[in-house]
Amino acid sequence: MGHRTPLFDTHVRMGAKIVDFGGWDMPLHYGSQVEEHHKVRQDAGMFDVSHMNVVDLKGANVRPFLSLLMANNVEKLKTPGKAMYTCMLNARGGVIDDLIVYYMNENWFRLVMNAGTRAKDLAWLDATAREMGGVSVLQRPDLSIIAVQGPNAREKVYQALGEALRPATAKLKPFYATNIGELFIATTGYTGEDGFELILPGKAAPYSWQGLAEVGVAPIGLGARDTLRLEAGMNLYGHDMDETTTPLESGLAWTVGWDPASRNFVGRDVLERQRAENVSRKLVGLVLEDKGVLRDHQKVVCGPAGEGEITSGSFSPTLGRSIALARVPASVPAGSRCEVEVRGKRLAARMVKYPFVRNGKSCVD
C-alpha cells in the first residue's frame, strides 16, 4: 500500500482505477480518460493533486534564499499573491525540480513541488537554509490540493463553495493567489484552461470535493491530467527534463531570470556558457501525420541534422491525432518534417510550435 491522500476513499467510491504514482495510490481515471479530458476542455473537472509537496518558507531571509536557489528571478514577485513558475537547478545547471513559488508576504513564500522529487527537494532546501540562516522550511502534509479546471471551473467553485469567495477571486488574473480563511485559492493549473487550484486543510478536502461533484464538476484522473498538460505544452518532470538537462535544453529558457547579471543563482555559470556557445539540443513539439501513437523514448530522425528522442508522447483527444514533445539537435530548422521510429516502422511527423491547445482551441494548423 502506498501513501494515500484524504480523498482516497472518495476516489474508490467514485469508481476510480487506482495506480501507484511515485509511491502514492492515485486515481488514473474514473471510467474513461478521454471523456474526462473533454470534460475539462469543455466544462469543468477536478483533480486530487494532494500528493504534491506544499512547502512554506518563513523568515527574514526567504527572498535572498529563493534568489540563490531558483533560476527564475524572485524579484519579479512584488505584489502579494503573485505566483511564478521556475526550475531549481543543481550546480551543473540540471533541473532538480520545477515548481511554483507563491509570494504571500516578505516573511512567507509558498512552494508547490513535485511528489516524486520530495526527498531530494527537501534535502536541497534544508541544506541551503542551514547555511544561510533566517529561513525555516516547513512541510505541509496537513494540506490537500484540489485543482478545478475548465471554462466553467470558476463559476462552479462559487456554486459549490460559496459566493463569499467571488469578490476576492473573480478578477484574479492567471498566476495569482489569495488566502481566504483556511482556503488558499490560486489561478494556476496544469491544463491550459482557466480555473483554480485550491489548497485547503486535508480534513476539509472530502467535503469540498463532494460539494464540487454535486454541482457537476467531474472527477478527473492523472491519465487525463497528462494528456491535458501535454496539449497545453507544459513540461513534465522526469520526462521532459531532469538533472541531466538544463532549462535551455528543455524549452524553458523563458523561465530563466537572466537580469540582473549580478544575481548569482545556482547553475548560472553553466547556463551562461551554454548560451554563449549555443546550446546543442532543444525541445520541440511534434504532430504525427501518419496514423499511430507517439510514445516516450521513440527515436526521432531529423535528416542530416541527426537524431532526437521523444520525451512525452501520447494521443491528443482534442486534436484527434498523436502529439509529442521531443528533444532534437538544435540545428534542426523550425517546422521541419521528420520521421519517428514506431515498432520498426518510420512514421511521418512535423515539428510545430507548442502549446498544441490553449483554452479549448487548437493552436496547430
Place this chain on the structure above:
Amino acid sequence: MSQPPKDLKYTRTHEWVKTMPDGSVAVGITDHAQQLLGDMVFIELPKVGAEYAAGKECAVVESVKAASDVYAPVSGRIVEVNVRLGDAPETVNKSAYGDGWLFRVQPGNPEELRALLDAAAYESLVEAEGH
C-alpha cells in the same frame, strides 16, 4: 466486468475466438483486456492474405495509455479485417465481443481451436491474475 460469453473460446493473452458458419474464426480482445487498456485510439490490423502461426503478433491495439500486441490465437490466413475500426477504434471499448472484432482467420489446423480456453477457464485465469 461483463461475463465472457459462453459460446466463445479464449487465449491466455486475452483474445477471444468465435467460429463462424464458414469455418473461419473471428478474433477480438476480451472485455477484461479493453478495460485494462482503457480508451482505444488506434488499431493496427494485419493485411488480408497474410499468414500467421499461432502465438505470433499480428495486430496492435493502442489506448491512450499504452500499445499492446494482439497474438494470433490459431495458425492461419487472414481473410477479413474490421476496417471500421480505422475511424472508430473506441468500438473495441464499447463492444469488445461484437462490433469491436479485429479480424477473421481461416484456421490452418482446426486442432488448435480445441486447445483454447472455454469461458469458465478464462474467467478463472482473469481472477487469478487479479490477485
